[in-house]
Every structure is written in C-alpha cells, then in structure tokens.
Amino acid sequence: MAKILSVSGSPSATSRTARLLRHLDDRLRQHGHDVTPLDVRTLPADALFGADFGHPAVVEATALFGDADGVVIGTPVYKAAYSGLLKTLLDLLPQYALTGKTVLPLAPGGSTAHVLAIDYALRPVLSSMGAAHIVPGWFTLDKDITTGDDGTLAVAPGTAEALAHVTDTFSRVLGGRTAVLAATG
Ligand SMILES: Cc1cc2nc3c(=O)[nH]c(=O)nc-3n(C[C@H](O)[C@H](O)[C@H](O)COP(=O)(O)O)c2cc1C
Numbered sequence: 001m002a003k004i005l006s007v008s009g010s011p012s013a014t015s016r017t018a019r020l021l022r023h024l025d026d027r028l029r030q031h032g033h034d035v036t037p038l039d040v041r042t043l044p045a046d047a048l049f050g051a052d053f054g055h056p057a058v059v060e061a062t063a064l065f066g067d068a069d070g071v072v073i074g075t076p077v078y079k080a081a082y083s084g085l086l087k088t089l090l091d092l093l094p095q096y097a098l099t100g101k102t103v104l105p106l107a108p109g110g111s112t113a114h115v116l117a118i119d120y121a122l123r124p125v126l127s128s129m130g131a132a133h134i135v136p137g138w139f140t141l142d143k144d145i146t147t148g149d150d151g152t153l154a155v156a157p158g159t160a161e162a163l164a165h166v167t168d169t170f171s172r173v174l175g176g177r178t179a180v181l182a183a184t185g
Contacts, residue, residue: 002178004028004035005068009075009086011041016108016145021074023153024106024167028072031171036064040089048088058092065093070102070174073126077109077139081121090125099130102177104170105137106163108145115139135173138166 006025008018018039025035038061040048047055065071075082090097103126105118118137126134140163144156155163 001032001034002069002174003067004033004070004072004174005038005064006035006072007038007040007074007086007089009040009073009083009089011083011085012076013041015039015041015076016142017074017076017106019147019153020106020108020140020145020155020163021072023155024072024163027164027167028171031168031175033070033171033174036068038064040085043089048085048092051092053092061089062093062097065097065101068101069178070104070170071098071131072104072106072170073122074106074108075122076142077107077111077114077117080114081117082107082125087125090129093129095128096130098126098132100132101130102133102135102170102174103131104135104166106140106166107137108140108142110142112139112141133173133177135170136166138162 006021008021010017028035043057047058075086105122107118118139123134140159144159146154148154
C-alpha cells in the first residue's frame, strides 16, 4: 500500500478536474492505496497570493506532500498550460518537494489544440521539483466528463479506458517502488 496525495488545481466550484480525480481516487483505493484528496481552491487565498510560507494551511499542505509516496496532479488546461491556482501552491512548496515521488499528471481541457500541455508545460515543473518518476498522464476533453442526473460522474467510452490505464500504470509503478524502498530500508 502506498500513500497518495490527489491534488486538484482547478479554481472552479463545479470542477470537472476535481470530480474526475475523486472518481480515480476510488479506483486507487480499490488497489489498496491510502488516498488523501487536496483541492487547492480550499486553501486560504491570502496565503496563496501573499506567499505566506508559514501559514498553517500551507504548512499542512507541505506536510501532505512530504508524507506521500505518490502524487496525482490534476489541473484544467488554462491558456495552453496549467492553472495559475495550481502554480500558487507549487510555488510555496520546497524546491524539491517531489523528490522520490511517483507522479501522475492529468489535465482536462476544452480543445485538442492543447493536448500536449501536460508534456510541454506541467511535466518540466514537476521534474524541476525532483519527481522520481512522472508516469504517462492524460489530457481529457472536458465534454467527455459529465455528471448524470443522479450526480454520478460519467466519462465517455474510450476516455474512461485511457484514464483507467494511466491510473493503473501509476498504481503499479508506485506499488513496485514502495515495495523496493520498504525492502531496502
Ligand atoms: C480561464 C480559462 C482558460 C482556458 N484555457 C484553455 C486552453 O487554453 N486550452 C484548452 O484546451 N482549454 C482551456 N480552457 C477549458 C478548460 O481547460 C476546460 O473546460 C476544463 O475542463 C476546466 O476544468 P475544471 O472544470 O476543472 O475547471 C480554459 C478554461 C478557462 C476557464
């Protein structure tokens, strides 16, 4: 079992990114992982925008990153990159906050023009923070993520399979790394 922090960087109160991550959190729990959700939009804006490194909410978020073996980073594609909200939190973390961690990047967006945003925009930031292994992520068209009348999340066929595949790959890589680290101390 690994500890996973699942971070949504959308500022939207009705975020598809957050709903998608919470849906995938359940899949990761079924694989036996201990998953903690973190919605950056719930952190105090004054701390994020005032670079308040010592704010208790920032200290707590930093500790969650420190405790995690793996991190899911979800962000809507904004202006061909990731959200500014996600960056406000990443900027408050230690430079190498992702050292030794396995990371799964996920990004819903509105246009296939930006299907590579994870690779050219997000991945370099995660690498610069020391991520040990950034597994293949997935860009999801927003229209493929909908909510049914009963409030349940519906993901379009094809997209659902692709997301399950990258999530299961993340789980497998993470499980392997955690077992090796436990064996070698
Ligand atoms: C301010 C803003 C900028 C956006 N810029 C892009 C963009 O450059 N490329 C793109 O594919 N989608 C863009 N979108 C669409 C969102 O990425 C897409 O709707 C996503 O699903 C929103 O996720 P959320 O519901 O979690 O906030 C933008 C949306 C907003 C609100």
